[in-house]
Amino acid sequence: xxxxxxxxxxxxxxxxxxxxxxxxxxxxxxxxxxxxxxxxxxxxxxxxxxxxxxxxxxxxxxxxxxxxxxxxxxxxxxxxxxxxxxxxxxxxxxxxxxxxxxxxxxxxxxxxxxxxxxxxxxxxxxxxxxxxxxxxxxxxxxxxxxxxxxxxxxxxxxxxxxxxxxxxxxxxxxxxxxxxxxxxxxxxxxxxxxxxxxxxxxxxxxxxxxxxxxxxxxxxxxxxxxxxxxxxxxxxxxxxxxxxxxxxxxxxxxxxxxxxxxxxxxxxxxxxxxxxxxxxxxxxxxxxxxxxxxxxxxxxxxxxxxxxxxxxxxxxxxxxxxxxxxxxxxxxxxxxxxxxxxxxxxxxxxxxxxxxxxxxxxxx
Amino acid sequence: xxxxxxxxxxxxxxxxxxxxxxxxxxxxxxxxxxxxxxxxxxxxxxxxxxxxxxxxxxxxxxxxxxxxxxxxxxxxxxxxxxxxxxxxxxxxxxxxxx
Numbered sequence: 001x002x003x004x005x006x007x008x009x010x011x012x013x014x015x016x017x018x019x020x021x022x023x024x025x026x027x028x029x030x031x032x033x034x035x036x037x038x039x040x041x042x043x044x045x046x047x048x049x050x051x052x053x054x055x056x057x058x059x060x061x062x063x064x065x066x067x068x069x070x071x072x073x074x075x076x077x078x079x080x081x082x083x084x085x086x087x088x089x090x091x092x093x094x095x096x097x098x099x100x101x102x103x104x105x106x107x108x109x110x111x112x113x114x115x116x117x118x119x120x121x122x123x124x125x126x127x128x129x130x131x132x133x134x135x136x137x138x139x140x141x142x143x144x145x146x147x148x149x150x151x152x153x154x155x156x157x158x159x160x161x162x163x164x165x166x167x168x169x170x171x172x173x174x175x176x177x178x179x180x181x182x183x184x185x186x187x188x189x190x191x192x193x194x195x196x197x198x199x200x201x202x203x204x205x206x207x208x209x210x211x212x213x214x215x216x217x218x219x220x221x222x223x224x225x226x227x228x229x230x231x232x233x234x235x236x237x238x239x240x241x242x243x244x245x246x247x248x249x250x251x252x253x254x255x256x257x258x259x260x261x262x263x264x265x266x267x268x269x270x271x272x273x274x275x276x277x278x279x280x281x282x283x284x285x286x287x288x289x290x291x292x293x294x295x296x297x298x299x300x301x302x303x304x305x306x307x308x309x310x311x312x313x314x315x316x317x318x319x320x321x322x323x324x325x326x327x328x329x330x331x332x333x334x335x336x337x338x339x340x341x342x343x344x345x346x347x348x349x350x351x352x353x354x355x356x357x358x359x360x361x362x363x364x
Numbered sequence: 365x366x367x368x369x370x371x372x373x374x375x376x377x378x379x380x381x382x383x384x385x386x387x388x389x390x391x392x393x394x395x396x397x398x399x400x401x402x403x404x405x406x407x408x409x410x411x412x413x414x415x416x417x418x419x420x421x422x423x424x425x426x427x428x429x430x431x432x433x434x435x436x437x438x439x440x441x442x443x444x445x446x447x448x449x450x451x452x453x454x455x456x457x458x459x460x461x462x
Binding site: 235236359362 | 371374436
Protein backbone atom coordinates (compact mmCIF):
# COMPACT_ATOMS: atom_id res chain seq x y z
CA UNK A 1 0.00 0.00 0.00
CA UNK A 2 1.29 3.39 -0.91
CA UNK A 3 2.19 5.59 1.97
CA UNK A 4 -0.08 8.47 0.95
CA UNK A 5 -3.07 6.17 0.89
CA UNK A 6 -2.72 5.40 4.54
CA UNK A 7 -4.60 8.48 5.69
CA UNK A 8 -7.34 7.92 3.14
CA UNK A 9 -7.99 4.39 4.30
CA UNK A 10 -7.86 5.29 8.01
CA UNK A 11 -8.61 8.96 8.03
CA UNK A 12 -8.16 9.50 11.74
CA UNK A 13 -7.48 7.39 14.76
CA UNK A 14 -9.86 8.23 17.60
CA UNK A 15 -9.27 8.78 21.31
CA UNK A 16 -11.35 5.70 21.92
CA UNK A 17 -9.15 3.49 19.75
CA UNK A 18 -6.02 4.73 21.51
CA UNK A 19 -7.49 4.19 24.98
CA UNK A 20 -8.80 0.77 23.97
CA UNK A 21 -5.38 -0.42 22.94
CA UNK A 22 -3.74 1.17 26.00
CA UNK A 23 -6.04 -0.89 28.21
CA UNK A 24 -3.80 -3.83 27.37
CA UNK A 25 -0.94 -2.30 29.38
CA UNK A 26 -1.05 -3.48 32.98
CA UNK A 27 0.59 -1.91 35.99
CA UNK A 28 2.15 -5.08 37.43
CA UNK A 29 2.11 -3.70 40.99
CA UNK A 30 -1.44 -2.36 41.08
CA UNK A 31 -2.70 -5.20 38.84
CA UNK A 32 -4.94 -3.02 36.77
CA UNK A 33 -4.65 -1.49 33.33
CA UNK A 34 -3.21 1.99 32.95
CA UNK A 35 -6.43 3.44 31.50
CA UNK A 36 -8.67 2.30 34.36
CA UNK A 37 -6.05 3.58 36.80
CA UNK A 38 -6.38 7.02 35.24
CA UNK A 39 -2.71 7.18 34.25
CA UNK A 40 -3.39 8.57 30.74
CA UNK A 41 -3.57 12.35 30.73
CA UNK A 42 -3.63 15.06 28.03
CA UNK A 43 -4.30 12.70 25.15
CA UNK A 44 -3.94 14.56 21.85
CA UNK A 45 -4.23 13.31 18.29
CA UNK A 46 -3.04 15.43 15.37
CA UNK A 47 -3.00 13.83 11.94
CA UNK A 48 -1.26 10.61 12.75
CA UNK A 49 0.67 11.95 15.73
CA UNK A 50 -0.53 10.74 19.11
CA UNK A 51 0.75 12.30 22.32
CA UNK A 52 -0.18 11.75 25.96
CA UNK A 53 1.20 11.86 29.49
CA UNK A 54 1.65 8.64 31.41
CA UNK A 55 1.08 9.76 34.98
CA UNK A 56 2.40 7.11 37.39
CA UNK A 57 2.00 6.83 41.16
CA UNK A 58 5.71 7.41 41.80
CA UNK A 59 8.63 8.84 39.84
CA UNK A 60 10.68 5.93 41.25
CA UNK A 61 8.52 3.31 39.55
CA UNK A 62 10.65 0.21 38.92
CA UNK A 63 8.78 -0.73 35.72
CA UNK A 64 8.19 2.68 34.16
CA UNK A 65 10.37 2.08 31.10
CA UNK A 66 8.64 -1.20 30.42
CA UNK A 67 5.17 0.34 30.67
CA UNK A 68 6.18 3.25 28.43
CA UNK A 69 7.66 0.95 25.78
CA UNK A 70 4.57 -1.26 25.80
CA UNK A 71 2.26 1.73 25.50
CA UNK A 72 4.25 3.24 22.63
CA UNK A 73 4.39 -0.06 20.71
CA UNK A 74 0.65 -0.68 21.09
CA UNK A 75 -0.39 2.79 19.98
CA UNK A 76 2.07 2.67 17.07
CA UNK A 77 0.47 -0.57 15.90
CA UNK A 78 -2.83 1.23 15.28
CA UNK A 79 -3.45 1.96 11.61
CA UNK A 80 -3.05 5.65 10.86
CA UNK A 81 -0.58 6.32 13.68
CA UNK A 82 2.84 7.51 12.55
CA UNK A 83 4.36 8.93 15.70
CA UNK A 84 3.79 8.49 19.41
CA UNK A 85 5.03 10.96 21.97
CA UNK A 86 4.76 9.92 25.62
CA UNK A 87 5.69 12.20 28.47
CA UNK A 88 6.38 10.38 31.74
CA UNK A 89 4.97 12.18 34.77
CA UNK A 90 4.20 11.06 38.29
CA UNK A 91 1.98 12.06 41.12
CA UNK A 92 2.53 10.29 44.42
CA UNK A 93 -0.81 9.47 46.00
CA UNK A 94 -1.55 10.49 49.52
CA UNK A 95 -1.88 7.77 52.15
CA UNK A 96 -5.65 7.60 52.73
CA UNK A 97 -5.58 8.48 56.41
CA UNK A 98 -2.89 11.11 56.59
CA UNK A 99 -5.04 13.95 57.79
CA UNK A 100 -3.20 15.64 60.64
CA UNK A 101 -3.42 19.27 59.65
CA UNK A 102 0.13 20.13 60.70
CA UNK A 103 1.45 17.56 58.23
CA UNK A 104 -1.11 18.13 55.51
CA UNK A 105 1.58 18.61 52.84
CA UNK A 106 3.18 15.24 53.56
CA UNK A 107 1.70 12.48 51.45
CA UNK A 108 3.40 9.44 52.93
CA UNK A 109 5.39 8.76 56.08
CA UNK A 110 7.67 5.73 55.97
CA UNK A 111 9.55 4.34 58.95
CA UNK A 112 12.86 2.51 58.65
CA UNK A 113 13.49 0.30 61.66
CA UNK A 114 15.60 -2.59 62.85
CA UNK A 115 15.66 -4.94 65.79
CA UNK A 116 19.18 -4.25 66.90
CA UNK A 117 21.71 -1.51 66.31
CA UNK A 118 24.61 -1.63 63.90
CA UNK A 119 22.79 -3.28 61.01
CA UNK A 120 23.19 -0.21 58.78
CA UNK A 121 19.66 1.06 59.19
CA UNK A 122 20.66 4.71 58.78
CA UNK A 123 22.77 3.93 55.71
CA UNK A 124 19.77 2.24 54.12
CA UNK A 125 17.38 5.02 55.17
CA UNK A 126 19.62 7.79 53.80
CA UNK A 127 20.17 6.00 50.51
CA UNK A 128 16.49 5.11 50.03
CA UNK A 129 15.56 8.75 50.68
CA UNK A 130 18.29 10.11 48.39
CA UNK A 131 17.40 7.64 45.61
CA UNK A 132 13.71 8.62 45.76
CA UNK A 133 14.72 12.28 45.57
CA UNK A 134 17.06 11.59 42.64
CA UNK A 135 14.16 9.95 40.81
CA UNK A 136 12.27 13.22 41.08
CA UNK A 137 10.20 12.80 44.24
CA UNK A 138 9.98 15.41 46.98
CA UNK A 139 11.55 13.73 49.98
CA UNK A 140 12.20 14.52 53.63
CA UNK A 141 14.31 12.58 56.09
CA UNK A 142 13.73 12.70 59.82
CA UNK A 143 16.57 11.17 61.80
CA UNK A 144 14.77 9.85 64.85
CA UNK A 145 17.74 7.98 66.24
CA UNK A 146 18.16 10.16 69.31
CA UNK A 147 20.62 7.84 71.02
CA UNK A 148 23.18 7.50 68.24
CA UNK A 149 22.48 9.88 65.40
CA UNK A 150 24.69 8.96 62.45
CA UNK A 151 22.52 10.36 59.69
CA UNK A 152 23.96 13.93 60.03
CA UNK A 153 27.45 12.54 59.28
CA UNK A 154 26.13 10.70 56.22
CA UNK A 155 24.68 13.94 54.87
CA UNK A 156 27.53 16.17 56.01
CA UNK A 157 25.85 18.16 58.79
CA UNK A 158 27.08 19.02 62.25
CA UNK A 159 25.02 22.09 63.05
CA UNK A 160 21.46 22.09 64.35
CA UNK A 161 18.71 23.35 62.04
CA UNK A 162 17.69 27.00 62.18
CA UNK A 163 14.28 27.99 63.33
CA UNK A 164 11.92 30.86 62.66
CA UNK A 165 9.65 31.54 65.59
CA UNK A 166 8.80 28.12 66.94
CA UNK A 167 9.10 26.39 63.55
CA UNK A 168 12.22 24.49 62.54
CA UNK A 169 13.54 24.93 59.01
CA UNK A 170 14.83 21.63 57.61
CA UNK A 171 18.39 21.50 56.29
CA UNK A 172 18.93 20.47 52.70
CA UNK A 173 21.41 18.01 51.21
CA UNK A 174 21.41 15.30 48.54
CA UNK A 175 18.11 16.69 47.28
CA UNK A 176 16.46 16.05 50.66
CA UNK A 177 14.95 18.08 53.44
CA UNK A 178 16.49 16.87 56.64
CA UNK A 179 15.99 17.17 60.41
CA UNK A 180 17.94 15.23 63.01
CA UNK A 181 16.75 14.83 66.57
CA UNK A 182 20.37 14.20 67.47
CA UNK A 183 21.45 17.65 66.23
CA UNK A 184 19.10 19.32 68.66
CA UNK A 185 21.64 18.56 71.40
CA UNK A 186 25.42 19.13 71.40
CA UNK A 187 27.12 16.50 69.26
CA UNK A 188 29.63 15.21 71.81
CA UNK A 189 27.08 14.99 74.60
CA UNK A 190 25.43 11.65 75.30
CA UNK A 191 21.71 11.86 75.18
CA UNK A 192 20.09 10.67 78.38
CA UNK A 193 16.40 11.17 77.88
CA UNK A 194 13.42 9.73 79.64
CA UNK A 195 10.57 8.47 77.50
CA UNK A 196 8.41 11.60 77.69
CA UNK A 197 11.28 13.75 76.40
CA UNK A 198 11.90 11.49 73.43
CA UNK A 199 8.16 11.59 72.77
CA UNK A 200 8.10 15.39 72.83
CA UNK A 201 11.22 15.74 70.66
CA UNK A 202 9.81 13.46 67.96
CA UNK A 203 6.50 15.32 67.98
CA UNK A 204 8.35 18.60 67.50
CA UNK A 205 10.39 17.21 64.61
CA UNK A 206 7.19 15.97 62.97
CA UNK A 207 4.76 18.78 63.62
CA UNK A 208 6.89 21.88 64.30
CA UNK A 209 9.04 21.56 61.18
CA UNK A 210 8.33 23.31 57.91
CA UNK A 211 8.37 20.22 55.73
CA UNK A 212 6.31 21.87 53.01
CA UNK A 213 5.06 19.57 50.27
CA UNK A 214 6.58 16.08 50.43
CA UNK A 215 5.83 12.88 48.57
CA UNK A 216 7.74 10.80 51.11
CA UNK A 217 8.94 11.54 54.62
CA UNK A 218 11.39 8.82 55.65
CA UNK A 219 11.83 8.41 59.41
CA UNK A 220 15.04 6.72 60.51
CA UNK A 221 14.14 5.07 63.82
CA UNK A 222 16.42 4.13 66.71
CA UNK A 223 17.05 0.38 67.03
CA UNK A 224 14.56 -1.74 68.92
CA UNK A 225 11.03 -0.98 70.04
CA UNK A 226 11.11 2.07 72.28
CA UNK A 227 9.44 5.38 72.95
CA UNK A 228 10.20 6.90 69.55
CA UNK A 229 8.57 3.94 67.76
CA UNK A 230 5.45 4.03 69.84
CA UNK A 231 5.11 7.80 69.55
CA UNK A 232 5.49 7.60 65.78
CA UNK A 233 2.94 4.78 65.44
CA UNK A 234 0.49 6.75 67.60
CA UNK A 235 1.07 10.29 66.36
CA UNK A 236 0.71 9.74 62.62
CA UNK A 237 -0.83 7.16 60.32
CA UNK A 238 2.26 5.59 58.78
CA UNK A 239 2.02 4.42 55.19
CA UNK A 240 4.39 1.63 56.12
CA UNK A 241 7.63 0.44 57.62
CA UNK A 242 10.82 -1.01 56.15
CA UNK A 243 12.74 -3.47 58.33
CA UNK A 244 16.51 -3.66 57.99
CA UNK A 245 18.30 -6.80 59.14
CA UNK A 246 21.59 -8.62 58.67
CA UNK A 247 21.50 -12.21 57.33
CA UNK A 248 22.41 -13.66 60.70
CA UNK A 249 19.75 -15.55 62.54
CA UNK A 250 20.23 -13.49 65.70
CA UNK A 251 19.78 -10.22 63.80
CA UNK A 252 16.67 -11.54 62.12
CA UNK A 253 15.09 -12.89 65.29
CA UNK A 254 15.42 -9.53 66.96
CA UNK A 255 14.06 -7.82 63.85
CA UNK A 256 10.93 -9.93 64.32
CA UNK A 257 10.19 -7.99 67.52
CA UNK A 258 10.22 -4.71 65.63
CA UNK A 259 8.09 -6.28 62.95
CA UNK A 260 5.52 -7.53 65.47
CA UNK A 261 5.36 -4.12 67.09
CA UNK A 262 4.48 -2.56 63.75
CA UNK A 263 1.90 -5.27 63.14
CA UNK A 264 0.31 -4.70 66.55
CA UNK A 265 -0.04 -1.00 65.82
CA UNK A 266 -1.30 -1.90 62.33
CA UNK A 267 1.53 -0.30 60.41
CA UNK A 268 1.85 -2.09 57.05
CA UNK A 269 5.23 -3.75 56.51
CA UNK A 270 6.62 -2.62 53.15
CA UNK A 271 9.36 -5.26 53.25
CA UNK A 272 12.69 -6.46 54.60
CA UNK A 273 16.06 -5.18 53.42
CA UNK A 274 18.99 -7.46 54.10
CA UNK A 275 22.12 -5.43 54.71
CA UNK A 276 25.72 -6.71 54.87
CA UNK A 277 24.53 -9.67 52.81
CA UNK A 278 27.96 -10.43 51.45
CA UNK A 279 31.42 -8.95 51.38
CA UNK A 280 32.89 -7.73 48.12
CA UNK A 281 36.67 -8.05 48.23
CA UNK A 282 38.12 -4.73 47.01
CA UNK A 283 41.11 -6.57 45.50
CA UNK A 284 39.58 -9.43 43.57
CA UNK A 285 35.83 -8.54 43.60
CA UNK A 286 34.94 -12.00 44.92
CA UNK A 287 31.83 -12.31 47.10
CA UNK A 288 31.90 -13.87 50.55
CA UNK A 289 28.73 -14.56 52.51
CA UNK A 290 30.39 -13.95 55.85
CA UNK A 291 27.15 -13.78 57.86
CA UNK A 292 25.44 -16.68 56.08
CA UNK A 293 23.28 -16.52 53.01
CA UNK A 294 19.57 -16.08 52.31
CA UNK A 295 18.34 -15.41 55.86
CA UNK A 296 16.45 -12.25 54.94
CA UNK A 297 14.67 -13.65 51.90
CA UNK A 298 13.70 -16.83 53.80
CA UNK A 299 12.27 -14.80 56.67
CA UNK A 300 10.34 -12.56 54.25
CA UNK A 301 8.91 -15.61 52.53
CA UNK A 302 7.85 -17.23 55.80
CA UNK A 303 6.17 -14.03 56.95
CA UNK A 304 4.57 -13.33 53.59
CA UNK A 305 6.10 -9.88 53.26
CA UNK A 306 8.12 -8.48 50.35
CA UNK A 307 11.87 -9.01 50.26
CA UNK A 308 13.31 -5.73 49.03
CA UNK A 309 16.91 -6.71 48.32
CA UNK A 310 20.40 -7.61 49.50
CA UNK A 311 22.94 -4.86 50.08
CA UNK A 312 26.60 -5.94 50.17
CA UNK A 313 29.25 -4.90 52.68
CA UNK A 314 30.95 -2.59 50.26
CA UNK A 315 33.83 -0.29 51.11
CA UNK A 316 32.41 2.37 48.76
CA UNK A 317 29.12 2.62 50.71
CA UNK A 318 31.08 3.20 53.91
CA UNK A 319 33.50 5.78 52.49
CA UNK A 320 30.69 7.73 50.80
CA UNK A 321 28.73 7.71 54.05
CA UNK A 322 31.70 9.01 56.00
CA UNK A 323 32.28 11.97 53.69
CA UNK A 324 28.62 12.93 53.79
CA UNK A 325 27.63 11.99 50.24
CA UNK A 326 25.31 9.02 49.87
CA UNK A 327 26.55 6.53 47.29
CA UNK A 328 23.32 6.65 45.24
CA UNK A 329 24.09 10.33 44.54
CA UNK A 330 27.90 10.37 44.44
CA UNK A 331 28.47 7.13 42.48
CA UNK A 332 25.10 6.34 40.92
CA UNK A 333 26.56 3.69 38.61
CA UNK A 334 28.41 1.71 41.27
CA UNK A 335 26.92 -1.80 41.73
CA UNK A 336 25.91 -1.07 45.33
CA UNK A 337 24.22 2.17 44.27
CA UNK A 338 22.19 0.26 41.69
CA UNK A 339 21.12 -2.23 44.35
CA UNK A 340 20.09 0.55 46.74
CA UNK A 341 18.22 2.34 43.96
CA UNK A 342 16.29 -0.79 43.09
CA UNK A 343 15.39 -1.18 46.79
CA UNK A 344 14.13 2.41 46.86
CA UNK A 345 12.03 1.70 43.75
CA UNK A 346 10.53 -1.39 45.36
CA UNK A 347 9.70 0.63 48.46
CA UNK A 348 7.99 3.25 46.28
CA UNK A 349 6.06 0.51 44.47
CA UNK A 350 4.92 -0.97 47.81
CA UNK A 351 3.77 2.47 48.97
CA UNK A 352 1.68 2.83 45.79
CA UNK A 353 0.18 -0.63 46.33
CA UNK A 354 -0.73 0.07 49.96
CA UNK A 355 -2.25 3.46 49.15
CA UNK A 356 -4.26 1.83 46.40
CA UNK A 357 -5.55 -1.01 48.58
CA UNK A 358 -5.89 0.70 51.96
CA UNK A 359 -9.52 0.92 53.07
CA UNK A 360 -10.89 4.39 53.63
CA UNK A 361 -12.00 5.20 57.14
CA UNK A 362 -14.89 7.60 57.45
CA UNK A 363 -15.06 9.59 60.65
CA UNK A 364 -18.15 11.68 61.36
CA UNK B 365 -9.47 -8.76 55.87
CA UNK B 366 -9.18 -8.29 59.61
CA UNK B 367 -12.72 -8.14 61.06
CA UNK B 368 -11.65 -5.60 63.68
CA UNK B 369 -10.87 -3.01 60.99
CA UNK B 370 -13.29 -0.09 61.21
CA UNK B 371 -14.83 1.32 58.06
CA UNK B 372 -16.77 4.10 59.66
CA UNK B 373 -16.78 5.80 63.03
CA UNK B 374 -19.75 8.01 63.84
CA UNK B 375 -20.90 9.94 66.89
CA UNK B 376 -24.65 9.27 67.00
CA UNK B 377 -25.22 11.62 69.92
CA UNK B 378 -23.03 13.27 72.59
CA UNK B 379 -23.23 10.04 74.55
CA UNK B 380 -23.23 7.33 71.87
CA UNK B 381 -20.69 6.17 69.29
CA UNK B 382 -21.13 3.79 66.37
CA UNK B 383 -18.42 1.80 64.61
CA UNK B 384 -19.12 0.00 61.34
CA UNK B 385 -16.60 -2.81 60.80
CA UNK B 386 -15.05 -4.14 57.60
CA UNK B 387 -17.20 -7.31 57.77
CA UNK B 388 -20.42 -5.31 57.87
CA UNK B 389 -21.13 -5.60 61.59
CA UNK B 390 -22.10 -2.44 63.47
CA UNK B 391 -21.31 -1.86 67.14
CA UNK B 392 -22.77 0.83 69.38
CA UNK B 393 -21.13 2.19 72.50
CA UNK B 394 -22.62 4.22 75.33
CA UNK B 395 -20.15 6.69 76.82
CA UNK B 396 -20.53 5.75 80.53
CA UNK B 397 -20.13 2.02 79.84
CA UNK B 398 -17.13 2.54 77.54
CA UNK B 399 -15.54 4.88 80.07
CA UNK B 400 -15.94 2.09 82.65
CA UNK B 401 -13.89 -0.25 80.45
CA UNK B 402 -10.99 2.20 80.11
CA UNK B 403 -7.79 0.15 79.73
CA UNK B 404 -5.41 2.84 81.02
CA UNK B 405 -3.19 2.32 84.04
CA UNK B 406 -5.00 4.83 86.23
CA UNK B 407 -8.36 3.09 85.68
CA UNK B 408 -7.11 -0.49 85.88
CA UNK B 409 -4.20 -1.72 87.98
CA UNK B 410 -1.39 -2.73 85.62
CA UNK B 411 -0.19 -5.67 87.72
CA UNK B 412 -3.40 -7.14 89.13
CA UNK B 413 -5.87 -6.06 86.44
CA UNK B 414 -8.26 -4.92 89.19
CA UNK B 415 -10.42 -1.95 88.23
CA UNK B 416 -9.67 1.23 90.12
CA UNK B 417 -12.39 3.36 88.53
CA UNK B 418 -15.74 1.66 89.10
CA UNK B 419 -19.17 2.30 87.54
CA UNK B 420 -20.25 4.22 90.69
CA UNK B 421 -17.53 6.76 89.91
CA UNK B 422 -18.91 7.46 86.46
CA UNK B 423 -21.89 9.79 85.98
CA UNK B 424 -24.73 8.37 83.86
CA UNK B 425 -24.78 11.44 81.66
CA UNK B 426 -21.09 11.20 80.73
CA UNK B 427 -20.37 12.32 77.16
CA UNK B 428 -17.67 12.00 74.51
CA UNK B 429 -15.86 15.31 74.33
CA UNK B 430 -13.34 14.23 71.68
CA UNK B 431 -12.76 11.08 69.63
CA UNK B 432 -9.31 10.78 68.07
CA UNK B 433 -7.56 8.20 65.93
CA UNK B 434 -4.31 6.84 67.36
CA UNK B 435 -2.09 6.06 64.38
CA UNK B 436 -4.14 3.44 62.59
CA UNK B 437 -4.75 0.95 65.35
CA UNK B 438 -6.81 2.55 68.11
CA UNK B 439 -9.12 5.30 69.32
CA UNK B 440 -8.54 7.69 72.17
CA UNK B 441 -11.47 9.42 73.86
CA UNK B 442 -11.63 12.55 75.89
CA UNK B 443 -14.60 12.28 78.25
CA UNK B 444 -16.70 15.04 79.73
CA UNK B 445 -15.15 14.20 83.15
CA UNK B 446 -11.75 15.26 81.73
CA UNK B 447 -10.19 11.78 81.57
CA UNK B 448 -8.35 11.15 78.30
CA UNK B 449 -5.48 8.68 78.71
CA UNK B 450 -7.14 5.45 77.61
CA UNK B 451 -6.12 3.99 74.26
CA UNK B 452 -8.76 1.56 72.99
CA UNK B 453 -7.33 -0.69 70.27
CA UNK B 454 -9.69 -1.71 67.47
CA UNK B 455 -9.45 -5.34 68.69
CA UNK B 456 -10.57 -4.25 72.17
CA UNK B 457 -13.42 -2.14 70.79
CA UNK B 458 -14.58 -5.03 68.62
CA UNK B 459 -14.50 -7.34 71.64
CA UNK B 460 -16.51 -4.83 73.70
CA UNK B 461 -18.98 -4.45 70.84
CA UNK B 462 -19.78 -8.18 70.64
